[in-house]
Amino acid sequence: MEKKLIGVDLGGTTAKIAILTTDGKIEEKWSVATDIEDEGSHIVRNIGDSINQKLTDLQLDNSGFYGIGMGTPGTIDYEKGTVKGAYNLNWAKTQNVAADLKAITGLDVYLDNDANIAAVGERWQGAGEGSANVFFVTLGTGVGGGIFAEGKILHGAKGAAGEIGHITVDTSEHAYDCTCGKKGCLETIASATGIVRVAKDLARTYEKGSKLKTTSEEITSKLIFELAAENDELATKVVDHICFYLGLACSHIGNMLNPEKIIIGGGVSAAGDALLKPIQAYFEGMVFPAVRESTSISIATLGNDAGVLGAAWLALPAE
Amino acid sequence: MEKKLIGVDLGGTTAKIAILTTDGKIEEKWSVATDIEDEGSHIVRNIGDSINQKLTDLQLDNSGFYGIGMGTPGTIDYEKGTVKGAYNLNWAKTQNVAADLKAITGLDVYLDNDANIAAVGERWQGAGEGSANVFFVTLGTGVGGGIFAEGKILHGAKGAAGEIGHITVDTSEHAYDCTCGKKGCLETIASATGIVRVAKDLARTYEKGSKLKTTSEEITSKLIFELAAENDELATKVVDHICFYLGLACSHIGNMLNPEKIIIGGGVSAAGDALLKPIQAYFEGMVFPAVRESTSISIATLGNDAGVLGAAWLALPAE
Numbered sequence: 001m002e003k004k005l006i007g008v009d010l011g012g013t014t015a016k017i018a019i020l021t022t023d024g025k026i027e028e029k030w031s032v033a034t035d036i037e038d039e040g041s042h043i044v045r046n047i048g049d050s051i052n053q054k055l056t057d058l059q060l061d062n063s064g065f066y067g068i069g070m071g072t073p074g075t076i077d078y079e080k081g082t083v084k085g086a087y088n089l090n091w092a093k094t095q096n097v098a099a100d101l102k103a104i105t106g107l108d109v110y111l112d113n114d115a116n117i118a119a120v121g122e123r124w125q126g127a128g129e130g131s132a133n134v135f136f137v138t139l140g141t142g143v144g145g146g147i148f149a150e151g152k153i154l155h156g157a158k159g160a161a162g163e164i165g166h167i168t169v170d171t172s173e174h175a176y177d178c179t180c181g182k183k184g185c186l187e188t189i190a191s192a193t194g195i196v197r198v199a200k201d202l203a204r205t206y207e208k209g210s211k212l213k214t215t216s217e218e219i220t221s222k223l224i225f226e227l228a229a230e231n232d233e234l235a236t237k238v239v240d241h242i243c244f245y246l247g248l249a250c251s252h253i254g255n256m257l258n259p260e261k262i263i264i265g266g267g268v269s270a271a272g273d274a275l276l277k278p279i280q281a282y283f284e285g286m287v288f289p290a291v292r293e294s295t296s297i298s299i300a301t302l303g304n305d306a307g308v309l310g311a312a313w314l315a316l317p318a319e
Numbered sequence: 320m321e322k323k324l325i326g327v328d329l330g331g332t333t334a335k336i337a338i339l340t341t342d343g344k345i346e347e348k349w350s351v352a353t354d355i356e357d358e359g360s361h362i363v364r365n366i367g368d369s370i371n372q373k374l375t376d377l378q379l380d381n382s383g384f385y386g387i388g389m390g391t392p393g394t395i396d397y398e399k400g401t402v403k404g405a406y407n408l409n410w411a412k413t414q415n416v417a418a419d420l421k422a423i424t425g426l427d428v429y430l431d432n433d434a435n436i437a438a439v440g441e442r443w444q445g446a447g448e449g450s451a452n453v454f455f456v457t458l459g460t461g462v463g464g465g466i467f468a469e470g471k472i473l474h475g476a477k478g479a480a481g482e483i484g485h486i487t488v489d490t491s492e493h494a495y496d497c498t499c500g501k502k503g504c505l506e507t508i509a510s511a512t513g514i515v516r517v518a519k520d521l522a523r524t525y526e527k528g529s530k531l532k533t534t535s536e537e538i539t540s541k542l543i544f545e546l547a548a549e550n551d552e553l554a555t556k557v558v559d560h561i562c563f564y565l566g567l568a569c570s571h572i573g574n575m576l577n578p579e580k581i582i583i584g585g586g587v588s589a590a591g592d593a594l595l596k597p598i599q600a601y602f603e604g605m606v607f608p609a610v611r612e613s614t615s616i617s618i619a620t621l622g623n624d625a626g627v628l629g630a631a632w633l634a635l636p637a638e
Contacts, residue, residue: 257466
């Protein structure tokens with residue numbers, strides 16, 4: 001019987017775990033709560049025990065698996081298999097994640113960060129299926145990204161490759177301050193909180209009526225897209241404003257890396273075509289012909305499964 | 320005896336050819352004129368004959384070589400080893416470059432484009448020596464680039480990866496038109512001709528005296544840097560203006576790819592620190608902390624040898 005893969009997508013509230021075939025079919029999927037007590041020292045133990053228990057329940061043993069791939073927040077040392085600075089896990093200090101999880105399960109463990117495994121998942125089984133080069137952009141509380149190029153995840157000198165959220169898209173004096181310490185980052189405009197900030201700013205100088213100005217609901221990026229869908233002029237202006245900057249950022253990706261696919265995921269991407277179409281229009285105006293013909297943008301298709309899929313891919317043996 | 324490598328850097332006027340050791344030492348270096356007559360049909364024959372002649376002269380034969388790496392203008396089909404659209408060689412139609420050169424020399428032939436081999440050359444033996452990730456930016460008649468990431472040259476979907484010259488850096492209404500058909504490309508500002516255009520534009524509204532306005536010499540990028548070195552205020556403004564856009568472009572490279580090194584080469588890079596220092600200053604203001612600490616910018620060190628070195632690297636057997 002062909003060996004299988006285990007994928008773990010570790011987040012601040014739960015770890016999603018799955019058993020997959022080598023062609024990317026999810027056969028089992030479950031989750032364990034992330035217990036961040038005691039400096040997060042129970043997290044790896046809980047995941048390992050849960051995997052062992054599941055294999056026992058399924059009457060399988062670890063000889064039937066190539067290994068475990070795992071996506072994690074924090075800064076990863078790829079050679080040592082360690083993680084540090086994952087503050088939402090209470091992992092301030094260095095954790096021997098790969099070695100500890102291997103000690104519990106007897107399986108080799110491969111780590112990468114959450115944006116990178118989502119990139120790989122979408123590239124393997126989702127919107128980027130079969131593409132040699134994929135740039136994944138995630139629009140959520142923050143803006144992140146991951147790059148898959150010519151068969152590999154790109155990490156860069158300090159693991160910061162793919163950090164599209166911090167490219168400087170606004171060089172004007174009005175640029176917003178970013179949590180990273182500089183100004184004008186894409187994240188200040190196109191994250192879920194950035195979109196709300198843009199809406200409030202544009203509302204201030206908008207003189208006509210708009211539901212966005214009068215609503216008693218909390219202003220969220222979801223509400224802004226809903227109002228834009230109802231042709232609210234101010235909401236439409238907000239969407240256009242953020243899509244200009246996303247189109248500019250995607251044009252930089254296209255002109256510099258020429259991937260087959262730029263894939264947009266994360267919570268904000270639920271807006272679908274209302275987000276995608278204006279980004280595409282701005283993108284096409286700002287890329288040169290060879291890129292216009294060969295790089296396309298689409299919305300992620302795997303939702304929450306991208307993580308476990310991409311994580312499992314890490315454990316695939318080299319062809 | 321350890322086998323050697325042959326590197327060919329094919330350009331519109333000459334093909335530079337070299338014999339190298341596998342650790343990048345150039346042992347022989349010569350060139351052949353590029354004969355673009357008869358639709359460039361003599362080019363590959365002349366290079367092949369010249370290599371065969373040199374091996375005979377040196378009492379070597381092809382069994383002492385791993386193969387030939389070659390950098391070429393035009394659009395390359397990497398699987399087929401063909402080149403088309405190299406207009407400065409009169410190669411409008413598809414040329415079977417790899418197969419034809421192998422037929423003449425008996426050696427395997429590996430192709431890549433000129434900016435990519437320069438990137439690889441600088442990464443192997445020059446300013447990026449030993450770095451896992453290098454982005455090479457060439458400032459000449461145009462602005463081009465090449466990316467070496469995690470052991471590979473990145474090509475992208477249609478060979479356009481690295482085309483930093485066409486990222487949109489000016490989104491204002493004053494953006495210059497580019498030969499690529501769009502507006503605001505880095506190349507319109509930071510190529511040798513772009514720099515002169517910026518100088519003429521700024522001179523128009525500059526009300527004080529400046530040698531740049533009164534000189535009888537032809538305005539070139541070289542002259543502009545010379546006058547800036549003499550503290551000519553207008554020339555200094557021009558240099559600052561183009562370095563802002565180069566710093567912005569380099570910040571996009573840093574924030575997106577986090578290479579250990581961004582290397583600036585090409586004719587304009589002869590300006591050295593006068594170009595590098597202001598680019599670095601703008602760059603540091605526009606990258607986030609992890610990139611500021613791990614990505615640095617420097618001037619290329621190999622000059623014309625980057626091409627044959629990088630080309631030869633293509634023929635190195637996989638480790």
